[in-house]
Amino acid sequence: QSQELSEAQIDYHAALQALVENGTRMVCTGRMHTDRICRFESLCYSTEAEEFIYFHSNSSVMLPNLGSRRFQPALLDLSSVEDHNTQYFNFVELPAAALKFMPKPVFVPDVALIANRFNPDNLMHVFHDDLLPIYYTMQQFSDLDLEARLFFMEGWSEGVHFDLYKLLSNKQPLLREELKTLGRLLCFTKSYVGLSKITTWYQYGFVQPQGPKANILVSGNEIRQFTKFMMQKLNISLEESSSEEYIVVFSRTINRLILNEAELILALAQEFQMKTISVSLEEHSFSDIVRLISNASMLVSMHGAQLVMSLFLPRGATVVELFPYAINPEHYTPYKTLATLPGMDLQYIAWQNTNREDTVTYPDRPWDQGGIAHLDKAEQERIIKSTEVPRHLCCRNPEWLFRAYQDTKVNIPSLIHVIRQTVKSKPGPKKQKWSGSLYPGKVRDAKCQASVQGTSEAKLAVSWQIPWNLRYLKNHTFSENIKPFTIYLVWIRCIFNKNLLGPFADVLLCRR
Numbered sequence: 001q002s003q004e005l006s007e008a009q010i011d012y013h014a015a016l017q018a019l020v021e022n023g024t025r026m027v028c029t030g031r032m033h034t035d036r037i038c039r040f041e042s043l044c045y046s047t048e049a050e051e052f053i054y055f056h057s058n059s060s061v062m063l064p065n066l067g068s069r070r071f072q073p074a075l076l077d078l079s080s081v082e083d084h085n086t087q088y089f090n091f092v093e094l095p096a097a098a099l100k101f102m103p104k105p106v107f108v109p110d111v112a113l114i115a116n117r118f119n120p121d122n123l124m125h126v127f128h129d130d131l132l133p134i135y136y137t138m139q140q141f142s143d144l145d146l147e148a149r150l151f152f153m154e155g156w157s158e159g160v161h162f163d164l165y166k167l168l169s170n171k172q173p174l175l176r177e178e179l180k181t182l183g184r185l186l187c188f189t190k191s192y193v194g195l196s197k198i199t200t201w202y203q204y205g206f207v208q209p210q211g212p213k214a215n216i217l218v219s220g221n222e223i224r225q226f227t228k229f230m231m232q233k234l235n236i237s238l239e240e241s242s243s244e245e246y247i248v249v250f251s252r253t254i255n256r257l258i259l260n261e262a263e264l265i266l267a268l269a270q271e272f273q274m275k276t277i278s279v280s281l282e283e284h285s286f287s288d289i290v291r292l293i294s295n296a297s298m299l300v301s302m303h304g305a306q307l308v309m310s311l312f313l314p315r316g317a318t319v320v321e322l323f324p325y326a327i328n329p330e331h332y333t334p335y336k337t338l339a340t341l342p343g344m345d346l347q348y349i350a351w352q353n354t355n356r357e358d359t360v361t362y363p364d365r366p367w368d369q370g371g372i373a374h375l376d377k378a379e380q381e382r383i384i385k386s387t388e389v390p391r392h393l394c395c396r397n398p399e400w401l402f403r404a405y406q407d408t409k410v411n412i413p414s415l416i417h418v419i420r421q422t423v424k425s426k427p428g429p430k431k432q433k434w435s436g437s438l439y440p441g442k443v444r445d446a447k448c449q450a451s452v453q454g455t456s457e458a459k460l461a462v463s464w465q466i467p468w469n470l471r472y473l474k475n476h477t478f479s480e481n482i483k484p485f486t487i488y489l490v491w492i493r494c495i496f497n498k499n500l501l502g503p504f505a506d507v508l509l510c511r512r
């Protein structure tokens with residue numbers, strides 16, 4: 001790697017002189033640690049102390065200059081998971097003169113994006129917390145292009161999905177452990193620290209039970225721009241006119257199994273008169289799964305991280321999520337939220353096993369696979385008797401884990417019934433037409449004509465020109481409850497297609 005780093009040649013002497021003379025320069029966006037991303041020149045990192053270093057000199061800059069508020073609780077979140085206390089970023093400060101007594105700096109010539117992956121072994125976390133946020137952080141800052149290099153500081157090894165992270169830039173991402181092999185003191189010529197949270201749609205339940213984020217800011221369009229990029233990098237072409245329609249059953253092979261999978265596949269094929277295929281992360285390459293899902297009419301799967309792959313479904317497809325016994329689908333909605341994002345244009349269906357006889361529990365497994373043998377007898381009995389896991393916080397609730405890792409015999413008639421309530425004829429992707437909705441602008445030339453009839457009756461005739469980006473003309477006369485010789489303030493807004501709310505025009509004064 002050190003060879004790779006030195007690929008882009010830099011004048012070492014000049015770089016060292018710039019560091020000593022200019023020190024570190026930091027300018028950030030964001031008002032709080034939870035929405036902050038910082039751009040640095042000459043940010044350094046001690047691989048021995050495992051600390052970032054800010055060097056003060058005559059030309060150094062630190063904006064925001066928070067003083068000790070920098071530690072309340074941190075300068076910024078290194079991962080896209082909001083305000084998680086294992087993901088905080090900060091630096092220690094030194095005078096640039098201290099460089100005389102420190103190891104010789106090794107300069108990183110590439111523009112760097114420095115961040116934490118949150119849970120690189122879980123596919124949902126990989127896409128939601130890392131890949132999408134990294135992709136859109138890179139879109140936000142123009143020098144984070146394909147020649148930028150990713151630095152993952154969370155301390156994990158590559159993990160099973162590292163190939164996906166590699167698609168985001170042309171340079172090999174570097175892990176915290178690997179930095180040690182580069183030198184004792186690393187200095188990033190230009191770097192960005194932190195990740196944009198603008199694309200995340202789910203909170204995992206660290207402070208309140210899990211659920212959709214309060215203020216979702218992403219739509220299907222941005223999700224699909226990202227998947228288009230990923231598919232190009234994976235060399236998968238979007239087949240426009242796919243001949244055959246089919247259903248994909250995404251199965252798990254280690255736990256949370258569908259016990260009658262063969263029967264399920266047959267039943268789906270028969271009911272919808274479609275080829276039905278089964279895939280799993282264990283038996284198929286990632287590319288093959290993406291290729292299959294990106295042309296599927298329906299994706300059927302147990303609740304679980306593999307369902308994040310519905311990101312790749314075509315518009316109009318249906319997602320069917322199966323929930324084990326005692327797990328309320330309304331309480332675990334990362335994939336429902338994804339499928340129902342505006343503009344995703346997916347149909348979402350949840351099915352829950354409500355028959356105790358159709359579930360297989362594993363009380364004797366280790367706690368992290370849902371075992372409950374370590375709990376006291378009364379608590380074990382309460383859990384076994386319970387018919388629904390009460391809402392809970394992340395991540396070690398034994399009742400939740402016990403129920404989440406059940407295997408399920410899917411009751412076919414009940415599942416088909418639920419699907420049929422939504423999918424009336426054949427499921428399948430709609431023709432991929434642009435389905436963006438346009439918000440109308442302000443109405444123009446608003447006028448008000450007040451007329452008085454007698455002493456107590458009056459009318460306000462309000463007219464306006466349509467917004468600049470629409471085609472129709474409207475006006476309206478208010479007569480109910482309008483009093484004569486009264487001043488009315490009128491705010492007019494265009495509502496297009498019932499739900500596209502435009503802005504209010506400037507206030508209009510009506511008087512007579």
Ligand code: UDP
Nearest residue numbers: 121122123124252253254255281304305306
């Ligand atoms: N996983 C899998 N097959 C299995 C069980 C798990 O591919 O039989 C994958 C799963 O998709 C996820 C990771 O292993 O990416 C961790 O699974 P876990 O059950 O811990 O998380 P969950 O799926 O409940 O989010």
